[in-house]
Amino acid sequence: MLVSGLVFNLSSGLAGDAAFAQLQRHPALTLGPRAGNLVPAALSTADVKQSRDFHDQMQAMPGVEYVDVVYVGFEEDSEFEPSSRAPEDVTTAGSSKATLFDSRPQRMTVQPAALPN
Amino acid sequence: MNLPRREFLKTSALAAATAFVAQRVGVSAALSPTASESDGIQWDKAPCRFCGTGCHVRVGVRDGKVVAIQGEQLAEVNKGLLCVKGYHVGLALYGKDRLTTPLLRKNGKLEPISWDEAIEVIADRIMAAPDKFAFYGSGQWTIPEGYAANKFMKAGLSNNHIDPNARLCMSSAVTGYLSVYGVDEPAGCYDDFDKCDVLILWGNNMAEMHPVLFSRFIDRRMRGEKVMLIDLTTRRTRTSDFADEVLLFKPHSDLAIANGIAHLLLKNGTYDKAFVEKHCNFRKDTSEPSLNGQAMSFEEYRAAMEHYTPEEVERISGVPAAKIRLLGELFGRRDLRITSTWCMGFNQHSRGTNINRLCHGIHLLSGHIGRPGDAPTSLTGQPSACGTAREVGTLCHFLPGGRLVAKAEDRADAEKLWNVPAGRINPKIGYHTVLLWEKFCTPSDKGGDIQTVWVQVTNPGQSLPNLHKLFRGKKNLADKFLIVSDVYPTATTELADLVLPSALWVEKNGMFGNSERRTQQWFKMVEPPGQARDDAWQTIAVARKLFERGHPGMKDKDGRFLFAVSDPSGKEVPVWDWEHYYNVNVDKILFEEYRTFTRYKHKDLAPYDEYVKARGLRWPVVQQADGSWRETKFRFSGFDDPYVRKGAEFQFYHSVTKDDRALIWFAPYEKATEEPDEEYPFWLCTGRVLEHWHTGTLTMRIPQLSGSVPHAYVEIHPEDAAERGIRSGDSVIVKTRRGELKLPAWINGRAKVPRGSLFIPFFDERLLVNEITLGDPDPISKEPDYKKCAATIRKAAPSEHGSVSRSEINSANG
Numbered sequence: 001m002l003v004s005g006l007v008f009n010l011s012s013g014l015a016g017d018a019a020f021a022q023l024q025r026h027p028a029l030t031l032g033p034r035a036g037n038l039v040p041a042a043l044s045t046a047d048v049k050q051s052r053d054f055h056d057q058m059q060a061m062p063g064v065e066y067v068d069v070v071y072v073g074f075e076e077d078s079e080f081e082p083s084s085r086a087p088e089d090v091t092t093a094g095s096s097k098a099t100l101f102d103s104r105p106q107r108m109t110v111q112p113a114a115l116p117n
Numbered sequence: 118m119n120l121p122r123r124e125f126l127k128t129s130a131l132a133a134a135t136a137f138v139a140q141r142v143g144v145s146a147a148l149s150p151t152a153s154e155s156d157g158i159q160w161d162k163a164p165c166r167f168c169g170t171g172c173h174v175r176v177g178v179r180d181g182k183v184v185a186i187q188g189e190q191l192a193e194v195n196k197g198l199l200c201v202k203g204y205h206v207g208l209a210l211y212g213k214d215r216l217t218t219p220l221l222r223k224n225g226k227l228e229p230i231s232w233d234e235a236i237e238v239i240a241d242r243i244m245a246a247p248d249k250f251a252f253y254g255s256g257q258w259t260i261p262e263g264y265a266a267n268k269f270m271k272a273g274l275s276n277n278h279i280d281p282n283a284r285l286c287m288s289s290a291v292t293g294y295l296s297v298y299g300v301d302e303p304a305g306c307y308d309d310f311d312k313c314d315v316l317i318l319w320g321n322n323m324a325e326m327h328p329v330l331f332s333r334f335i336d337r338r339m340r341g342e343k344v345m346l347i348d349l350t351t352r353r354t355r356t357s358d359f360a361d362e363v364l365l366f367k368p369h370s371d372l373a374i375a376n377g378i379a380h381l382l383l384k385n386g387t388y389d390k391a392f393v394e395k396h397c398n399f400r401k402d403t404s405e406p407s408l409n410g411q412a413m414s415f416e417e418y419r420a421a422m423e424h425y426t427p428e429e430v431e432r433i434s435g436v437p438a439a440k441i442r443l444l445g446e447l448f449g450r451r452d453l454r455i456t457s458t459w460c461m462g463f464n465q466h467s468r469g470t471n472i473n474r475l476c477h478g479i480h481l482l483s484g485h486i487g488r489p490g491d492a493p494t495s496l497t498g499q500p501s502a503c504g505t506a507r508e509v510g511t512l513c514h515f516l517p518g519g520r521l522v523a524k525a526e527d528r529a530d531a532e533k534l535w536n537v538p539a540g541r542i543n544p545k546i547g548y549h550t551v552l553l554w555e556k557f558c559t560p561s562d563k564g565g566d567i568q569t570v571w572v573q574v575t576n577p578g579q580s581l582p583n584l585h586k587l588f589r590g591k592k593n594l595a596d597k598f599l600i601v602s603d604v605y606p607t608a609t610t611e612l613a614d615l616v617l618p619s620a621l622w623v624e625k626n627g628m629f630g631n632s633e634r635r636t637q638q639w640f641k642m643v644e645p646p647g648q649a650r651d652d653a654w655q656t657i658a659v660a661r662k663l664f665e666r667g668h669p670g671m672k673d674k675d676g677r678f679l680f681a682v683s684d685p686s687g688k689e690v691p692v693w694d695w696e697h698y699y700n701v702n703v704d705k706i707l708f709e710e711y712r713t714f715t716r717y718k719h720k721d722l723a724p725y726d727e728y729v730k731a732r733g734l735r736w737p738v739v740q741q742a743d744g745s746w747r748e749t750k751f752r753f754s755g756f757d758d759p760y761v762r763k764g765a766e767f768q769f770y771h772s773v774t775k776d777d778r779a780l781i782w783f784a785p786y787e788k789a790t791e792e793p794d795e796e797y798p799f800w801l802c803t804g805r806v807l808e809h810w811h812t813g814t815l816t817m818r819i820p821q822l823s824g825s826v827p828h829a830y831v832e833i834h835p836e837d838a839a840e841r842g843i844r845s846g847d848s849v850i851v852k853t854r855r856g857e858l859k860l861p862a863w864i865n866g867r868a869k870v871p872r873g874s875l876f877i878p879f880f881d882e883r884l885l886v887n888e889i890t891l892g893d894p895d896p897i898s899k900e901p902d903y904k905k906c907a908a909t910i911r912k913a914a915p916s917e918h919g920s921v922s923r924s925e926i927n928s929a930n931g
Contacts, residue, residue, distance in 0.1 A: 001126075003126040003127055003129075003130050003185075004130060005129075005130035005131060005132075005133040005134035005137075005187065006134060007134050007137055007138055007141075030127055030131055032131050032134060032135040032138070033135065033138075035138050035139070035141075038138045038141055039138075040131060040134030040135040040137065040138045041131065041134055042127040042128070042130040042131040042134065043130070044126075044127055048820055048821055048824070052821070052824070068137070068198070069199075069201070069204050070133050070134050070137045070187065070188055070197060070198065070199070070204075071129065071130040071133035071134060071185070071186070071187040071188075071204075072185065072186050072187075072204040072205060072207075073126045073129070073130060073177065073184060073185035073186075074184065074185070074205075074207065074208055
């Protein structure tokens with residue numbers, strides 16, 4: 001079980017409103033009061049993978065500028081496998097290659113805003 | 118309220134998000150929960166365990182386990198926001214392979230032993246050769262831990278061979294501040310990011326390395342503020358995506374760029390003449406580099422800068438002359454507030470002290486200093502690099518509170534405060550990090566006079582440069598003994614003879630000092646696993662064992678144990694016995710003792726209990742007439758710093774020249790020690806990524822982080838890659854004069870290197886880039902350069918495995 005607190009930063013205008021409507025319908029989300037383009041939310045997912053997939057979907061949704069994570073609750077244990085150093089070929093080890101070299105959007109806490117004139 | 122657990126967590130998460138939104142839009146709102154909740158989650162505050170920003174988190178504990186993290190909305194540093202590492206910091210405690218019992222190497226294998234035996238083994242090693250013992254720590258030491266280690270070595274063993282990993286990351290910032298202002302650490306603070314009009318990042322990928330501070334600045338654009346970001350960099354990074362100007366420069370040529378700005382200020386007459394005449398002197402190096410150099414006149418300084426025309430700087434750096442002029446014009450304007458920041462780009466530089474000096478110099482020359490938003494400010498990479506390494510003075514030449522080992526009156530003062538006999542502190546400076554490890558890895562009969570090293574809270578087996586020479590050399594030296602206190606197995610424990618399991622972060626009481634002079638405190642919240650114990654306890658337990666064996670240094674002048682602790686009734690508490698360690702707050706006792714050292718250089722700290730109430734306080738913290746304690750945001754500025762003479766606008770009151778003036782230094786552009794050539798045509802730079810912290814010991818055990826960036830890689834320009842038939846994901850061999858490394862290539866990934874450059878992050882213990890780095894040290898700070906060496910790259914043949922065939926290269930390396 002994983003619970004996160006998120007803040008959606010929506011685009012201005014219709015695109016943002018459409019995204020907001022979509023977020024309201026999402027079963028994994030509980031939304032708080034919208035303040036302008038900012039929408040607080042709690043996200044509840046079964047595991048880390050689902051949480052990350054959801055974050056990536058939301059990040060890519062039209063009308064969502066970006067998603068801030070502001071709270072993380074976790075109940076799962078770490079999955080780190082202590083490695084033997086200098087692996088045979090790190091690029092083919094497990095999911096590593098797929099994760100690093102796929103086209104998944106990169107997560108950040110901020111995105112570019114308009115530059116000053 | 119007795120909600121189901123999941124509902125409760127959702128409510129907490131939503132409350133945190135709602136409070137964050139309210140703060141963003143400037144509306145007051147009820148803060149999310151901090152106090153005890155009926156549902157069983159107990160919230161308490163702590164600084165984040167990772168970088169030097171010093172964000173505060175709220176830690177949610179239930180059933181003796183950390184179960185939730187949120188940004189602390191009461192914290193001025195982060196105002197409720199955290200980065201992706203910070204949100205997952207709680208999981209750092211719960212990797213499956215935590216060290217839980219002491220381990221001693223017997224017949225080549227690490228085997229469990231008792232704590233009593235472990236302490237005896239360490240005492241044996243020290244008693245046999247106390248002067249050949251060294252202690253190696255880091256800015257991950259809490260302030261009380263570092264203080265205990267420093268006192269143990271310098272006041273107890275009369276041995277100054279103690280140095281922190283901070284030597285590898287910020288000692289050039291220290292020598293920069295010392296040689297310019299006569300005292301360490303920034304004059305400004307993070308408030309400068311809220312007030313500046315222009316932020317100049319000097320080789321500083323702030324969006325990834327200090328993302329919360331970066332957001333603090335960039336978010337001003339969301340509020341409609343007009344702010345300008347200039348990214349001076351050797352590769353395009355996430356930071357560059359936000360910048361108004363990205364000025365790509367050739368490695369090492371930042372020296373020329375800084376001089377180019379000074380040249381224009383002088384040529385155009387736009388320097389702040391009144392400020393310079395009133396508050397500055399000029400300085401240059403002696404023939405041999407030194408901390409304080411020699412005086413030069415303004416006219417000599419002007420003549421020395423003549424050479425650095427925009428065109429000449431363009432030739433050296435590759436930055437167009439027009440952009441150098443832009444920088445000169447910005448610094449020449451009085452109507453702007455300009456903040457410069459830097460981190461490893463300046464510090465891990467074989468002329469690190471000089472580039473620090475030059476950056477301070479252009480701020481002084483232009484008068485862009487001392488007002489909110491006008492500041493040259495270094496950032497640190499470790500959570501208490503400032504608090505523990507610099508302020509407590511765990512470097513081999515320092516004593517607490519800015520005192521120097523080499524200065525007789527400073528030693529006498531420290532001996533008095535420690536209540537040890539006169540002459541107890543050895544007047545000879547100890548070995549700095551690189552020398553310490555070199556001596557440890559050199560056979561005893563060939564001058565290797567360090568025989569035992571105790572490492573706490575760091576991972577030199579991964580973070581030292583040129584690892585074969587400075588770390589792996591220990592492997593075949595039977596009389597050398599390595600003790601490692603850590604929380605997980607690391608590249609360092611791999612060669613350890615004795616491994617001690619340590620408590621981590623909120624498994625113990627602690628205090629950190631962040632990049633803006635802010636001292637922070639937290640309490641133990643959960644029990645450490647198995648037999649893991651506090652690092653400070655480990656030090657005290659060994660000290661007590663030496664005391665019992667009659668080591669004279671473990672007694673003070675009155676014959677009392679050096680770390681004697683009494684309860685309120687005056688009865689001694691045996692804190693060396695783990696069962697009694699938490700009978701009293703040892704952290705508080707050590708901190709209150711340390712606090713007596715801090716006024717000497719006007720780095721005054723408040724009593725411990727003030728930090729319990731606060732989310733950190735920035736020193737000097739001075740008591741007011743009403744008994745309250747006031748922090749200082751802007752040092753040396755009359756409007757805020759209580760130590761500035763009344764009526765003075767500025768006063769550099771620890772001036773090297775004893776006249777309240779800061780020093781503007783001249784330092785020439787010089788070539789890097791090893792530059793690309795025909796055989797090794799690429800620049801190789803190393804560094805960090807957002808998701809991982811330092812050597813990845815903690816973050817690689819957090820699935821959310823290790824899953825995002827699971828292994829190291831090498832960034833290469835697409836055209837360089839195409840010429841070599843390399844595609845993203847292909848295995849390549851990167852080779853330097855010190856070895857070679859096989860790893861995957863990444864083209865146009867997160868960052869973009871220019872042609873002729875490579876970049877490899879250092880977090881991955883399986884792909885140790887420091888096996889091939891040069892690590893040429895700055896002559897003054899002794900900090901190695903991890904950002905520049907010559908390399909070559911080729912596609913790996915299918916049959917090639919791992920990081921291989923170093924032998925012939927290493928024999929050449931000596």
